[in-house]
Each structure stands twice: as structure tokens, then as C-alpha cells.
Amino acid sequence: MSSRRAVAITGSLVTAALSVAVILPSSATADDQGPGSGKGGKAVDAAPAGVKLTTSLPEKISVDNGSKKTAITATVKNEGTKKSGEVNLLVVGFDGLKITRVPGCSEIAAKDLPTGSNSGYTCSVGSLAAGGSKSYAVAATYDLGRAGKMCLPVVSADGKKTFWQQGPVPFGTANPSPNAPATPLLLGTDNKPVAPGGDTLPKTGVGDDVLPLGAAGTALLAAGAAGLYWTRRRPGRLQV
Known part of the structure; x- marks a missing residue:
């Protein structure tokens, strides 16, 4: 050579x-949000044979103490062996956590939001291949003076079945950082708001007491508009 x-x-x-x-x-x-987690998730209606739908949220997020803005990655996955068929992902905020934008998704009208929620979007996922997944960049605001929760239901295209629902699951911290540029929050952690006199809010951790808030869902998708109607149910019973 x-x-x-x-x-x-x-x-x-x-x-x-x-x-x-x-x-x-x-x-x-x-991705500086840490690994995704299905914490607070559960199957509701039976999915088609060979289909296993799940969702995940980041283990940690960070809230800007000035603007109150935060970014959250929401992921839906088919862990089964067959295509999922057409499904939709709903992204819903509760209490101090408000969803402001999800690119590629449609905002849910205020009158159609689930009971107790303050904001939400519906995303047409399409049909996920076996082992396939799809992630959405969720923009939100978080009032750190309150508790905040998020919910990710996966529903059939006609909205009649809820195959999976994560949450409402909280993001929070027991060590607020009011003087720092941003406050880190952990998934599944009760928030301890900063308030005069050291007041705190009741716990909002994952448990049976919060699950009935969104155990059943019906997505209404027509003419470019999106709506959602959820009904309450007793634990162990599903109303559609």
C-alpha cells in the first residue's frame, strides 16, 4: 500500500x-425525562386476541418556575403479537396540571371533558404493529401550588371500548424548589405545594379512590372535531 x-x-x-x-x-x-413507566396503568375492556396495548409516561419531568411550563412525552405501545387495529390515545390533565398542546391531536371541547379534568386532547394513533409504539410531545402547564395528575386512556376507534388506562396518576415532589429556575417532579409522587403557612393539599397518589374517575371512556370523532364523555363506575364494574 x-x-x-x-x-x-x-x-x-x-x-x-x-x-x-x-x-x-x-x-x-x-430524552432527559428518564425511562418511560406504565405506573398507575390497568387494562379495562378486553383487547382483540393477540393485542396488548399499554402506555407510558416519563419517570420525571421539570416545571419552569417562571412560566409554569413543562414538556411530557406520552407513549402508546402494542406489546402483543398482532396488529392493534385502529385506536385512539386520550391525553387528559387534572387539577394543577393542564394540557395546552399535543401536536397532531385534536383538543377535547370543555363540555366533553371527563369529570374532574381541566383539559384534554384525542390522538388518532392508527393501527400499531406488533411491538410497535408511537410517542407524542405533550405541552402542559403545572401550577406548583396545587397537586397535578395526568391520564392516558387507549380507546377503540369508535370510542366504545377502553383497552387500557394509565392514571389519573400524579406528578409531584415532596421537596419544592420555589427559588430555583425549575422544579423536578416524579411520576406517581404526591405533590407538596409551596403555600403560605406551610399548607399542603391532600394526597393524590395512585389508589382505588382515584381510579373510578376515568375507568370508562367514549371518544366521539367526527368532522374534524373531537369529544369525550366519561362515566363514573364502581370499582370492578364498567359502564359504557
């Missing part, structure tokens, strides 16, 4: 190595 050719090959390898060095760190740190 001539010295000129050796230099050319060496130069190519160095360029490739530098390219990898630039690409890998950015992809590794693209």
Missing part, C-alpha cells in the same frame, strides 16, 4: 470516528 493511499484511508477513518462522536452523545441525551 502506498503512503499516499494509507494517508487517505486514515483520514477517512478519522472523519468517520468524529462523525460518530458527534452523533452519539446527542442521541443519548435527547
Whole structure:
């Protein structure tokens, strides 16, 4: 091998190595919300044979103490062995957590929101292949003076069945940081709001007392509009 050719090959390898060095760190740190978790999730109606639908939320989020804004990644996945068929994902906020935007999804009218919720969007997921998933970038605000919860139901295209529902599950912290630029919150953690006199709100952890809030759902999708009607149910019973 001539010295000129050796230099050319060496130069190519160095360029490739530098390219990898630039690409890998950015992809590794693209998601700083930690691993996704299905905490607070449960199956409601039976899914078609071979289909297993689940959702996940980040283990941690961060709320800007000035703007009160936060970003949350919501993911729906088919862990089964067959295509899911057409399904929709609902993204709903409760109490101090308000959903402000989900790109590619339609806002739920205030009159059609689930009981107790303050905001929501419905997303047409389509049919997920076996092992397939789809993630949505959720923009929200969080009033750190209150508790805040989020709910992710996965419903059939006609809205008659709820195959899976995560939450309403809280994001919160027991160590507020009012003087810091941002406050980190953990999934499934009761929030301890900062308030004059050290007042705190009742616990809002995941439990049987909060599950009936959204155990059944009906999505109404027509003419580009989206609506949702949820009914309360007793534990162990589903009303549709």
C-alpha cells in the first residue's frame, strides 16, 4: 500500500470516528425525562386476541418556575403479537396540571371533558404493529401550588371500548424548589405545594379512590372535531 493511499484511508477513518462522536452523545441525551413507566396503568375492556396495548409516561419531568411550563412525552405501545387495529390515545390533565398542546391531536371541547379534568386532547394513533409504539410531545402547564395528575386512556376507534388506562396518576415532589429556575417532579409522587403557612393539599397518589374517575371512556370523532364523555363506575364494574 502506498503512503499516499494509507494517508487517505486514515483520514477517512478519522472523519468517520468524529462523525460518530458527534452523533452519539446527542442521541443519548435527547430524552432527559428518564425511562418511560406504565405506573398507575390497568387494562379495562378486553383487547382483540393477540393485542396488548399499554402506555407510558416519563419517570420525571421539570416545571419552569417562571412560566409554569413543562414538556411530557406520552407513549402508546402494542406489546402483543398482532396488529392493534385502529385506536385512539386520550391525553387528559387534572387539577394543577393542564394540557395546552399535543401536536397532531385534536383538543377535547370543555363540555366533553371527563369529570374532574381541566383539559384534554384525542390522538388518532392508527393501527400499531406488533411491538410497535408511537410517542407524542405533550405541552402542559403545572401550577406548583396545587397537586397535578395526568391520564392516558387507549380507546377503540369508535370510542366504545377502553383497552387500557394509565392514571389519573400524579406528578409531584415532596421537596419544592420555589427559588430555583425549575422544579423536578416524579411520576406517581404526591405533590407538596409551596403555600403560605406551610399548607399542603391532600394526597393524590395512585389508589382505588382515584381510579373510578376515568375507568370508562367514549371518544366521539367526527368532522374534524373531537369529544369525550366519561362515566363514573364502581370499582370492578364498567359502564359504557
